[in-house]
Structure formats: structure tokens, C-alpha cells
Amino acid sequence: MYKAPVDAIGFTLKHVAGLSGALDEGLLGDLSEDLVDAILQEAGRFASEEVAPLAEIGDRQGARLVDGKVVVPDGWDGLYRHWAEGGWNSLVASQDYGGQALPHMLNVAALEMWNSGSMAFALCPTLTMGAVEAVTTHGTDTLKTTFLPKMVSGEWTGTMNLTEPHAGSDLGVMKTRAERRDDGSYRIFGQKIFITWGEHEVTDNIVHLVLARLPDAPAGTRGISLFLVPKFLVNDDGSLGARNDLHCHSLEHKLGIHGSPTCTMIYGDGKHGDAAGAVGYLVGEENKGLACMFTMMNNARLAVGMQGVAICEAATQKAIAYASDRTQGRAPGWTGSGMSPIIEHPDIIRTLLTMKALTQGARAICYACAHAIDMSHRAPDETRAFWAERAALLTPIAKSFATDCGVDVASLGIQVHGGMGFIEETGAARYLRDARIAPIYEGTNGIQAIDLVARKLPLSDGEQVRGFIGELTGIADAVRAANRDGFGGTADRLEASIGDLADATDWLMARLKAGESAEALAGATPYQRLFGLVLTGAYLAKGALAEEDIGRQQRIALCRFGAENLIAETAALKDRVINGAASLAAAKILLS
Amino acid sequence: MYKAPVDAIGFTLKHVAGLSGALDEGLLGDLSEDLVDAILQEAGRFASEEVAPLAEIGDRQGARLVDGKVVVPDGWDGLYRHWAEGGWNSLVASQDYGGQALPHMLNVAALEMWNSGSMAFALCPTLTMGAVEAVTTHGTDTLKTTFLPKMVSGEWTGTMNLTEPHAGSDLGVMKTRAERRDDGSYRIFGQKIFITWGEHEVTDNIVHLVLARLPDAPAGTRGISLFLVPKFLVNDDGSLGARNDLHCHSLEHKLGIHGSPTCTMIYGDGKHGDAAGAVGYLVGEENKGLACMFTMMNNARLAVGMQGVAICEAATQKAIAYASDRTQGRAPGWTGSGMSPIIEHPDIIRTLLTMKALTQGARAICYACAHAIDMSHRAPDETRAFWAERAALLTPIAKSFATDCGVDVASLGIQVHGGMGFIEETGAARYLRDARIAPIYEGTNGIQAIDLVARKLPLSDGEQVRGFIGELTGIADAVRAANRDGFGGTADRLEASIGDLADATDWLMARLKAGESAEALAGATPYQRLFGLVLTGAYLAKGALAEEDIGRQQRIALCRFGAENLIAETAALKDRVINGAASLAAAKILLS
Incomplete structure (x- = not known):
């Protein structure tokens, strides 16, 4: 079973990626090394003891669509609530809305641990955090005060709605449309696919961020606007109002991340309304939606990189445990009686060290990217542009290298297990199945x-x-x-x-x-x-x-x-x- | 849908691997290029039109254990019988037992096509062919005349029983035991795991080849004997007799090759008898079982290499078809209107060419290995030892390189499909799931x-x-x-x-x-x-x-x-x- 490598994570943050330097320079406010250690320790405990034990059942049961409702695996409902109550959703969010305003580095380290525990589970808050960031950066004050506190706390989750059947990497051709209404709101009509955690009953409300096109919008990517479209409308007093006209039409049958519902979402077809469209609120300016979405996609790309690191770590731990236990043959130089553990065989040693080195390399790259993001907000003004560029440079490498390593290391992990690696109950194969999406989504590698x-x-x-x-x-x-x-x-x-x-x-x-x-x-x-x-x-x-x-x-x-x-x-x-x-x-x- | 690349296969056999030279030198009897082409053409038709269309249902339904019987996917029963009636099981077998005595090169080329059609399906005859070879080489005349004609025709299937929970790569520690009986037969007791197509109802009988240890056997690999243990005993007149005391205890839940039942087999526990052991017949000499098994394992390793080639070919075809059809973005230099097919993007071109080159490389290596095997039996006497060594040298490379390529190419194929690659209905993910076992079984890479x-x-x-x-x-x-x-x-x-x-x-x-x-x-x-x-x-x-x-x-x-x-x-x-x-x-x- 996965045990969070808190020491390796803390060391890499501090001594490789730059956290200690930033602390020494006083760029991180009240944060101290002791607090960093305490946060990592508790995140590690939660990931190892609470998330990881529910990963297997999540994979086996998967998310299911039953009578129009998305049902999550047994225990995940409580797991999510317990996780949110721990404050883990709010690490980096603004204090104005109940967040803790901690550096991204810490959140990224925590994300590694949630994803090692269960990538399918961790996807839910990953999307919420992206939505929080987009609304914080581009939303009106009304949107912020209405939605952010509950999104930051994790009481409501968030999603990103970009992809359509013919618009994946190329968003310029999307067809989902938005119409203006006199009250300043908009109505949304269309279909979105591959929407991660697009529907579920774990929280009272879900806040969808949806890209759509206004009637008079310019063609291509310059004619796309971003809308906030809640599952339930919110009354002025903050209570939940009417059901908005949107629903999950179907779930995908996927190679991995089975516990994460991947939804086809339909907006404005009248299933929950009068077909006058799903109510949406503009985020940012009209026709500037893609820029708003990209703010959040950069961090989302790093978050996907963390999925790669997380799978590397978990798969490596599992392979080392198996190779230490399984005996077979006699390795060169083995002087024990009987068969040697396979970890004594040079070829297995090479494989495990390769896994370890790639894991640590991918981790360091991703943490360094998070450091650059932090510095782009917290370093002295005159260096922030430099750090923003550094983050921009590192982001595609972090995303692609770490996710490629995730696939490779998970595959090596299966190989170390021999025939047992191909048997689903062993759990090694799940890592490969889960890992395989990461080089694809949030922009293919x-x-x-x-x-x-x-x-x-x-x-x-x-x-x-x-x-x-x-x-x-x-x-x-x-x-x-x-x-x-x-x-x-x-x-x-x-x-x-x-x-x-x-x-x-x-x-x-x-x-x-x-x-x-x-x-x-x-x-x-x-x-x-x-x-x-x-x-x-x-x-x-x-x-x-x-x-x-x-x-x-x-x-x-x-x-x-x-x-x-x-x-x-x-x-x-x-x-x-x-x-x-x-x-x-x-x-x-x-x-x- | 897969279309057998008959021209590329024929070209590689003839002009790269050495078939034309062997024909010119008259080493292959009556075989002509025309006959080679006709056989490849018909195998290609069968693989493309009859096997491939049943691959998806085989993956989805899988083999199931229902009331003690192994049930194969819908249509596979008829598919197997039709395939065997076509004479495809007997290409290389001895004419003494109804075989066609054709070169291994042709069989290997046909195996590629069956495996591209459905690797799970092709595993069944692959194991039978191995059993035929072992009995032909090491069996007594009685065993040969009793069992080989029906195994060669495919009326009965065969299996290899090597692995036990603690004896995988290291067979020396196996525990399955055999006892001598006065009538010259043996009784077998024990458990074997990972037995491919170990039980099913597709044919009237199944012929198991089982490694076991006699009471007075030396320790380690020098104390292992090989036994033929039929599911039903065979009467002197060739009719089926009593049910032998062996059964399938359970099926594995695997990452891939779902249509192929992977059985835990129990011998001699009394479920179908009086617990006096499953009746077995010695193949080869006592305590020389591993040598007999290795005769067959060399060819089996090449057969597994063909699985790698087969997955490469099928995954590449699928990726090229998708990339030709899917439009997204505008590639550099694209002058058409609207989006370009993704096959115009340099990165996709690189990926597809890599897939093509690895496929062709792996194919050529495997065919060259088959050629060396053929020459070791058919070349002038003075060069046979040379060719046997060449086959021995090429076998591990063919097995490992081709199966590693199978995994890599299948994974690249998913990547070319983008998000659709992760959706099971697309079929790209199945190739990766199936491919992943090949670097493991028949000796890990x-x-x-x-x-x-x-x-x-x-x-x-x-x-x-x-x-x-x-x-x-x-x-x-x-x-x-x-x-x-x-x-x-x-x-x-x-x-x-x-x-x-x-x-x-x-x-x-x-x-x-x-x-x-x-x-x-x-x-x-x-x-x-x-x-x-x-x-x-x-x-x-x-x-x-x-x-x-x-x-x-x-x-x-x-x-x-x-x-x-x-x-x-x-x-x-x-x-x-x-x-x-x-x-x-x-x-x-x-x-x-």
C-alpha cells in the first residue's frame, strides 16, 4: 500500500525546487519550515491512510449513471467530505474567500500525494481548484462573493467545459452557443464531452465553467467567451434556487480513472427547464474566454504533471515491495540459502533504479515549475516577469515529461511483477491504466x-x-x-x-x-x-x-x-x- | 478495422527473411512462391474478415466460469471450428499425423495475422501447436497415434502447464507431483496457475502437458518430468473415455486478452475421480521434462514475438486511419480550407512513422528467426548446426524486441487518438491492454x-x-x-x-x-x-x-x-x- 514519501517530498521542495531560499528571503509571509513539514506530514497521512485504501474499490466499481444520477464508488462520498473538511481544497486560494494563501509549491506537493492515493479521486478537487482560480482572476465581484467561498471550502465542486466532439486541441471550431439576456445574464446551449466530475451527488452544487460562442462573435478562438453555469442557481441570500437546465447525458467507459465520472454534458435542451437555455454568467470579457481559460490551464497542466509524478511514486513503491518479497532464481553473488529475492537480480535493480530516478526527476521538474509560479506572484516586483517566463517555459516540460514518465514507470512496474502484474487484483496494472490519460488531456504532449x-x-x-x-x-x-x-x-x-x-x-x-x-x-x-x-x-x-x-x-x-x-x-x-x-x-x- | 498487410508480409518473408533464397535452393520441397502467396492471401482474408470482427466482443464479454464450465465469448466457438476446418492448425505439423509440413516461416506469418485479428483468440491454437511439437518430438508412438491426429487437425486443443504460485521464472521449485503406476501410466497431483485456454467447451477434449516431480526425483530443474494429461481419457478405439481428474478452479481477472481463459488448474484432488490422481503419460524420459518443454518453448517464444508484431501492425493501421480522418488545427504548410487532418502535423507524422518502422523491424527480426528455425531442419546437413545456433541467438531478441515494440506502439497509437484513445469503445486501448502481457510470459524480457x-x-x-x-x-x-x-x-x-x-x-x-x-x-x-x-x-x-x-x-x-x-x-x-x-x-x- 502507498505510503507518502514525506521526507523526499519535503527535501525536494526545500533543497531542489527553491522553497528554502524563498523562505529565507521572506517571500512566503508567515510560512516556516516547521509549518511546511507539518502540512506535508498531515497530507501524507491522509493520502496514505484514507485515500489510498479506497482506490481499488473506486477502480473496480467505477462511477455509474443510475436513473440519471451519477453514483460514485462506495465510501468516496464520505472520503471527499472528510478531505474537504481538512481544509485541503483551500491551500492556495485567496484569504478573501476563506483560502489559506499558501504557496503553490505546497499544493502541488499535496496534489502529488492525493494522486498517488487515487488519481481518479484527486481529479475532482483538481478541477475545482482550477475553477476557483479562473473565477478569482476573472470573475465579477458578485460572482466571487456568490460562488467562491463554497468552492474554496470544497462544499461545491467545479469543472472545466472545453471539449466538443469536433473541437479538442483546436477549440476555435466549437459550436456551443451563448445568448445575451436583458438582465445581464446569458443562456447556454450545446454539448460538451469529456467533462471530468461533470456530475455527481457528493456536493450540493457544481459550478461549471463553460466555453461558448456569442451570436456575433468573430470566427475562431477570438470569438469564444467563458461562462459560469451552476447546476443549481443561487438565490440572493446564498441559498440554492432552481435547477439549471443542464445534465449529464452519459458517462464514458474508459481505460482507467474509473472512479472519476467523465461526462457528456448537455446545456439548455429543456430537460430541466423550458429550453430557454441554461443560465450562465460571463467570466471576464466577451470573446476573451480563451485567455481566461488559459490562466487556469497553465496551472492545470502542472497539476496533470503531478499525476504523472504521483503514479511514478506509487508504482515504484509497489514494485520495490514486490521485488523485495518475491523470491525466484539465484542472483549472481547471492549467498543466501534457496532462491534470492528478485530485487537481487541486476536486471530488476536496473529497472527499479530507473523508476526511482525518473520519479525523482519528474518530481523536481514539477516542483521547480510550482516555485516559478509562486515567485511570479511573490518575488520582488522587478523579477516577477522573469519568474512568469520561467514558469511558462517549465510548464510544458513538467506536464509532458512527468506524464510520459508516469506511463513508462507504471509499465516497468507491471514488468517487475511478472505474471502477477497482469492480474488486476495485484493493482500494478491500474497504475498504467490510470496513467495513460495524463499524456493526453490538458493538451496532448x-x-x-x-x-x-x-x-x-x-x-x-x-x-x-x-x-x-x-x-x-x-x-x-x-x-x-x-x-x-x-x-x-x-x-x-x-x-x-x-x-x-x-x-x-x-x-x-x-x-x-x-x-x-x-x-x-x-x-x-x-x-x-x-x-x-x-x-x-x-x-x-x-x-x-x-x-x-x-x-x-x-x-x-x-x-x-x-x-x-x-x-x-x-x-x-x-x-x-x-x-x-x-x-x-x-x-x-x-x-x- | 484490421486489414492483413499481405503484400508487406509476403515481401518481408521473401526478400528480407530468406524465403526466396530457400525456395531457389530447393530446400522447401514442393512449395512455390505462388502457393506462398495463395496461403498468405487466404490467411489474410480469414484474419481480416472473420477473426478481427469478433475481437471486440471477445474483449468485452471475456471468458467466464459459469457453473464450473468455461464459457467463451459469443461467436468464438464457431469461429474456432471454422478456423480449424480451414486447416490453419496444421501448417507446420508432420504429414504423418495429418499436417502439411510447411515451413515455420509461413506459420509465423499466419500467426501474425491471427494475432492482429485477436490476440486472445490466437492464443488457443498457439498453445496447441506447441503441444503438438512437444508430443511429436518426445512422445511415444502410442501417444502420437492416439493424440496427434486430433491435435493437428485442431479437433482437440493443447496447453502448457508450467507455472505454480511460487515457481514462475524458476521452475526448479515446483511442487506438482507425479506417481508411477504399474500399468506404466502416472498419477498427477497439484495446482498450476496461469494456464492459457486451460479449460473450455469449444472442443471435445483438451490435452494438457504438465510438468511435475516424481517422488525420487533430484532436486531442482533436473528432477522435473513432462506428462501428457488429457481432460478425457481416450479408449483404444479412439473414442473418448472417462473424465480425468482435473479441473479449472478459477479464471484470472486480467488487464487484457479477456477472451482467453487464464485458468488455475487442479490435478488429482478427486473432483472428477477417486482422488487417486489425474492419469498422465510420460513424455520423453523421466526427469528430462524441462528439456522437452524447452524444445517447444523456443518456438513458443517466437510465437509470442509474433504477438508483439501483430499488435504493432494492428495499432498502426488504426492510428493511421484515425489520423487521416480526424481534423484539428492547421498544420504548417496546410493550404486546404478549414482544419487539416492531424496526419499533416509533423509530430503525428513522426509518431506514425516510428510506429511503422518499429513494426517492420520487429516483423523482419521474427521472420528471420523463423527462417533460421526452418533452415535448422531443412538446410544441407553440414549447415544445420549453424542455423540452429542462429535461431537460438535470434529467439530472445525476437521475443523481447517485438513484444516491447508491441507495448510502445500500442501506447503511441492511443496517443494519436487523443482523448478518444482512452475510451474503450474506440479499440485503441485494447491493443495496449493485450500487448502488455507479451513482455512477461514465456520468460520475461x-x-x-x-x-x-x-x-x-x-x-x-x-x-x-x-x-x-x-x-x-x-x-x-x-x-x-x-x-x-x-x-x-x-x-x-x-x-x-x-x-x-x-x-x-x-x-x-x-x-x-x-x-x-x-x-x-x-x-x-x-x-x-x-x-x-x-x-x-x-x-x-x-x-x-x-x-x-x-x-x-x-x-x-x-x-x-x-x-x-x-x-x-x-x-x-x-x-x-x-x-x-x-x-x-x-x-x-x-x-x-
């Missing part, structure tokens, strides 16, 4: 790669990414200067990989400047992977260099393993970026 | 890697593998000599990768000679992958060089894509083999 190359590399005319690569070089230099035996070839290898990253970056920026976007985009995915691997090597090294005695030997050993066994792939990835496009274009004939 | 390094590299004191690498170098030379524009950097890159393989091979053999097996085995899995990638590059080139005009431009383009985008990873893999072991040993402290 291919879309993330396009974002990284086409929009993030050009930030500050390339100075943001160049500066970042310079920081990474500093880490490699520090490893060399430390000159410790345990690091083995880390300095050389890290330097070489950073060089690959720099070369690939320069080449891509030159293509973009020359307007050769097809050539640049052909290498976007290998580049994104290359960046993630380099960051894994660099952050493992940063952790190994930290002045913190406990666990240092282990951190150095993992850093060396990563450097000598995982990151050499950057050379081939750079080659693919720089030299791969021509053969790709030539081979297109194979696809017609 | 980690076990294959140990076999490759520890047992196959030393064949003929290393001359077998060195000779093979020399042949691959010849292919790179031929690409260079061809000097065609379309090949791009293929010659250089293939040469470099072959050099990586040669270096890694030399290093591993030096470790083995020095008795440093832990160091050698630490790099076994990266080495196995390295070998598979080099073979992929080499066989794509061999196909591209073939004197066959139709499709040549496409073959050259795919070869170049593979050379310039996939095989450069060999440098990192070689590095991992040669330099990875020290950090792996140092990091073991992380796992305690």
Missing part, C-alpha cells in the same frame, strides 16, 4: 511540445531559455568542483547532455527565426524529452549537492545512476531534432 | 536478456554472433555501394550502430570469460534493445535494397527514417552496457 518550441523558446528573444541552460551548467560545474568519488562520471555526462540541449535549442531558434516552422516542429517532441532528461540529471545533481547530511549518500548514488545510465540518450535526441526532419518529410509518402 | 547474454553470445565461442554482425556490416556496405540519394545518411548511421553492437558484444563476452557475470547481466537488457534496434536498421535497409520495384521508394524512405530517427539510440545503449554497471551496483543502497 505533442501540443505541449509545439508550445515549448514555438512559444516558449522565443520568450525574451531566447534569453529565458539561454539563461536557464546557463544555470544548469552551473550545477554541472558544482558537481565537478565538489570532486567527490561517489559522483563517478556525473560532471562529464551532465555537461555533455547540457551541451546537447544548448545545441538543439540554438538550432530550433534559428529555424523559427528563418520561418521554417515545419522543420522546427518535426523535432519538437524529441526536444521536449531531451529537455526533461537534462533537467532530471541536473536536479538529481542539485539534490546530491545539497548541504543536508541525511540521505546524502543515497542522493549521490541516484544522481550517478541517472547520469551514467539514463541521460546519455540526449545525444540521440539532439540528433533527431537537428537531423531528423528531412527523413521525416521524405517518408510522408508512406502515410498516404 | 529480462529473462530473455539473460539468455541472450549468458547462453547465446558464447555459442561457438562467440563466432555465431560475430559472424552475424559481419553479415549486418555487409548490408551497411551494400547501402553505401548502392549510393542512392534516397538513403540519406543510412550507410553512416547503420555502420555506427553496428559498431556499437560489436563493441558492446566484445565487452560482454570479455566479462563472461572473466567470470564477471553480475557486470555482464547488469547490461543485458540495454544490450538486447541495442541488438534489436541494429537489426531493425539493417533489415529495413535489406528490404530497401531488394530488387523489387513495387514499393521500393517507400521502403527506402522508411529505411532512411529508421536510420536517421530511431537507431542513433544505440550509442547510449552501448554506453549503458559498458559503463552502467558500476553506478548500478553503487545505487543498490537505495533499494534496501
